[in-house]
Amino acid sequence: MTEIEKLNNKMEIETIKAFNKKVVTGNGPLQADIVLIGEAPGANEQAQGIPFVGKAGQNLNEVLKKAGIEREKVYITNTVKIRPTKISDKTGKDINRPPNRKELDFFVPFLYEEINIIEPKIIVTLGNFPLKYVSENQNRVIGSCHGVMTNTNICGKEYKLFPMYHPASVIYNRQLFDIYVADWIKLGEIIRKGI
Ligand code: URA
Numbered sequence: 001m002t003e004i005e006k007l008n009n010k011m012e013i014e015t016i017k018a019f020n021k022k023v024v025t026g027n028g029p030l031q032a033d034i035v036l037i038g039e040a041p042g043a044n045e046q047a048q049g050i051p052f053v054g055k056a057g058q059n060l061n062e063v064l065k066k067a068g069i070e071r072e073k074v075y076i077t078n079t080v081k082i083r084p085t086k087i088s089d090k091t092g093k094d095i096n097r098p099p100n101r102k103e104l105d106f107f108v109p110f111l112y113e114e115i116n117i118i119e120p121k122i123i124v125t126l127g128n129f130p131l132k133y134v135s136e137n138q139n140r141v142i143g144s145c146h147g148v149m150t151n152t153n154i155c156g157k158e159y160k161l162f163p164m165y166h167p168a169s170v171i172y173n174r175q176l177f178d179i180y181v182a183d184w185i186k187l188g189e190i191i192r193k194g195i
Helices: 003-019 043-048 055-067 101-118 128-134 174-193
Strands: 034-038 075-078 085-087 094-096 122-126 150-154 157-164
Touching (some): 003 101, 055 174, 101 150, 122 128
Parallel strands (some): 034 075
Antiparallel strands (some): 150 157
């Protein structure tokens, strides 16, 4: 069994006990140079067991293509590995909500272990949630640090960190979308020059 399989097994067992939900584990090559970290799975991701396969995933695929980055070469995961839901007042059905304290406290240590197993050259955070937990400075917000490479230390190991807006946050905002695409193109150029 690989290190990541051991980690995922442990996470699956503990998640069932703590939340009675199935986890959506990270996906992609274990030797990837780049790790993308989202917030948490949505309904489509939960149904398929793969991160970023719904609407935000389509947006991500398009922007990766524009940046000349192959999705198959990137490892993609989430800060929280279960779908955070609440009951909609209108429909009575499950809808997405932001991850809560209990979910973050539970899943962030697994995220750190996962990163330290993959040991990527660059960590790309998508939105504020992963940025907060992967940065050494917990007060950083995406609006003031997107598209700029810095360094971060996770459990004693140094990584390059490139914060991006979350794909779902730019879908309906044309101005932000253009900035987001420019950031991805910049990252693609950095990667092609050699990390
Ligand atoms: N948004 C995320 O942050 N992660 C997913 O896997 C899907 C949507």
